[in-house]
Amino acid sequence: MNPVINGPLYAVVPAAGIGERMGAGFPKQYLSLAGKTLAEHTLNRLLSFAPIDRVLVAVSVQDPWWPTLGVSTHSRIATVSGGAARAESVRNGVTRALELGGENAWVLVHDMARPLVRLSDIQNLLDQTDSQGAILALPVVDTIKQADDGNHIAATLDRDCIWRALTPQLFPARALHDALQGDLAGITDEASAMERVGRRPALVAGHSDNIKVTVPEDLALARFYLACQLGDEENML
Numbered sequence: 001m002n003p004v005i006n007g008p009l010y011a012v013v014p015a016a017g018i019g020e021r022m023g024a025g026f027p028k029q030y031l032s033l034a035g036k037t038l039a040e041h042t043l044n045r046l047l048s049f050a051p052i053d054r055v056l057v058a059v060s061v062q063d064p065w066w067p068t069l070g071v072s073t074h075s076r077i078a079t080v081s082g083g084a085a086r087a088e089s090v091r092n093g094v095t096r097a098l099e100l101g102g103e104n105a106w107v108l109v110h111d112m113a114r115p116l117v118r119l120s121d122i123q124n125l126l127d128q129t130d131s132q133g134a135i136l137a138l139p140v141v142d143t144i145k146q147a148d149d150g151n152h153i154a155a156t157l158d159r160d161c162i163w164r165a166l167t168p169q170l171f172p173a174r175a176l177h178d179a180l181q182g183d184l185a186g187i188t189d190e191a192s193a194m195e196r197v198g199r200r201p202a203l204v205a206g207h208s209d210n211i212k213v214t215v216p217e218d219l220a221l222a223r224f225y226l227a228c229q230l231g232d233e234e235n236m237l
């Protein structure tokens, strides 16, 4: 294990969203993908990654579906209350990680909505992090345009230094806990909270199949990528 990670490692899984952009009528983490819910795919992968001590899942207090999942009773899973925003859900999970693991605990924050994360990418994240923490991300390959108020092009950005953030995002629990205090408006990932307090997390290249299932067409894409990962030619078509 990377000596920088000098304490227990907890996965913190924000899973208290309502999936508004998916429009399924229920939270998207309970949509089915190849016979299992997105939540089960995500949790099965995290639970199979040995360096993770426990998985702390932030669940909405109004979520009737969570207890129906068999995995919800797994001995290495604990729940915390989700918040009104993703960052609040994460803050609750990180607080629990500190309570469980003490001041040397580290947290690996991963969206429940990203069911196809590769364990090899998570391992790379652990191997490559430094004391600032690290996130999985991907260099953008398209030309990036900045829009003006009228949705016309205001500028073309230098894409050579533009990456899009994925999850997991890996940080010392205490540092992230403290960075997540106060106003969380505009904090859409853990790295932005850490940047706000002067940290410069490392960027670790992941894979484009680590998609966040967000809008309806993402489900077909997830089905395709899962088939690719499983070498299931029949379902790749």
Ligand SMILES: Nc1ccn([C@@H]2O[C@H](COP(=O)(O)OP(=O)(O)OP(=O)(O)O)[C@@H](O)[C@H]2O)c(=O)n1
Pocket (backbone or CB within 6 Å): 013, 014, 015, 016, 017, 018, 019, 020, 021, 022, 028, 029, 058, 082, 083, 084, 085, 086, 087, 089, 090, 111, 112, 113, 114, 212, 213, 214
């Ligand atoms: N208050 C919230 C909002 C989101 N999430 C979680 O954060 C992850 C990424 O968020 P997103 O993709 O935006 O999910 P939703 O908020 O459900 O989607 P939408 O914005 O379309 O409602 C998801 O696993 C979601 O469950 C959370 O734990 N608590």
Ligand SMILES: C[C@](O)(CO)[C@H](O)COP(=O)(O)O
Pocket (backbone or CB within 6 Å): 086, 111, 164, 165, 166, 167, 188, 189, 190, 212
């Ligand atoms: C954390 C994240 O997945 C990194 O890209 C993203 O910021 C989550 O955004 P969302 O609007 O909460 O889905």
